[in-house]
Amino acid sequence: MVLRRRAVALLSVLSVVGLVVAVWFTPLLGVRRVDVAGTVELTADQVRAAAAVEPGSPLVRLDVDGIAERVRGLSRVAAVRVERSLPGTVLLTVDERTPVAVVNAGDGAHLVDATGRDYATVAQPPAGLPELKAEGKGRPAAVAVLVALPEPLRREVLAVSATSGADVRLTLTAGREVRWGSPDDTPRKAAVVEVLMTRDGSVFDVSSPELPTVS
Template identity: 45%
Template sequence: MSADRRSGRSERAGRPGRAGAERSARPGTRRQARPDQAREARVDEPGQGAERDRDGRQDQRRPADSAAKAGPAPKKSRRTRRPKVRRVRNRKPILLTALAVVVVVGLGVAAWFTPVLSARKITVVGNVGVSSDEILSALAVPVGKPLLRIDTGAAAQRVASIAKVDHARVERAYPSTVRVTVVERAPAVFYDAPEGTHLMDASGVAYAIEPAPPGVPRLKTEHPGRDDPATVDALAAVTALPPELRGQVTEVAVGSLDDIRLALTDDRQLIWGSAANSARKAAIAPPLLSQPGKVYDVSSPDLPTIR
């Protein structure tokens, strides 16, 4: 019995196994893989993360290993982060501008209503023939009114409406002063009328009825006035004279537009002619008057004469 078992065991040992017999009996045929091996083979197929090494064996790596081999994910470039930085930077000027506007508006509202920046003092300069009380009355700016609420242009026009005032300027002097600067009219000539002596400035405005100051010549014409051509030409002749010669003129008589005569002190006479070339006539008159004579004619400035 034991001999048979030994003989059977030896017989089995001497026979080739089934797997070996099958491989030798069917050369070239593939052995059927187990289900678990089939899953591994499908995972390791080309295109699914499988790679082969130099010996032809597949490098069975998991997708995570391939991702690790590829390296870490690239960081976002500066260009992708730059728009956010720019948006933050672009908001800063807008916020600062809005804050500045709020501050300015707040200060303006405070200055508009607060009594701190109000008119507590009014100064008047430049007035000689016009009293300060008359100017303040025309100014019509009450004490205590906020400076920003004062219309300086309108106030200046009210002051300039005074007959003796040529023009005026009204300024705010912070924190609490209003300054009024006045330029009065100066008489260039005077003329007599039934109601009295009228003073007339260089622009032909008759602004006062009062005695003429010394050195102001009398105007003799039929219709003295700002719109009278004879008056306009007479004023052009007088205002063209240098100050030292103008003080010697006692009368300006206009017979016609081409016949203007200036009466001088010491009974001398300066024949002016028309108002044309008044600047040139005024330039040659002083040296001509330095010579002896009674009548000096500059009506033709190229040929002045003395009689």
């Protein structure tokens, strides 16, 4: 009886050890496929190539942080989520960067996202994107103002410019200009300029929202 219990216990231990070895060190539960979701401009193959997940790699031992870091190395990728699904699937869900402005240059149109990052160059800019004319400290200020604008006003912006963090200017349709100043108090400035633009004028200055002017 004692020998039987010992034999059963030994078999149980060996079974557990065998299972652990199979899961951790063999292709039994290894990667068989890598699925990609969320891509727009990128292709699934580009994401898979960047992820560099070896077929047959034990699923439970995958370095998901390393995979995510490699995929984020693609300039169009803002974020990525790596998920493992038994028996052998890895799912990569990608969030691509969204352009908010374009910088026109000799080599094409440079797309800029909400963080101010120049992440891609295309031959023709997407329709409806304002031109960004700002460098150095002016660029983050200009982008910060642009992304915080109410949508109706943002649709009228043809260009946003700045030479520093405190002199952002918006070029609007119909030859109008808004002198915005710094990104501070953007919601308040937006409310003020909405009222100002009901008056005749071409230059609307809300850099000091307490003392706005129209000329």
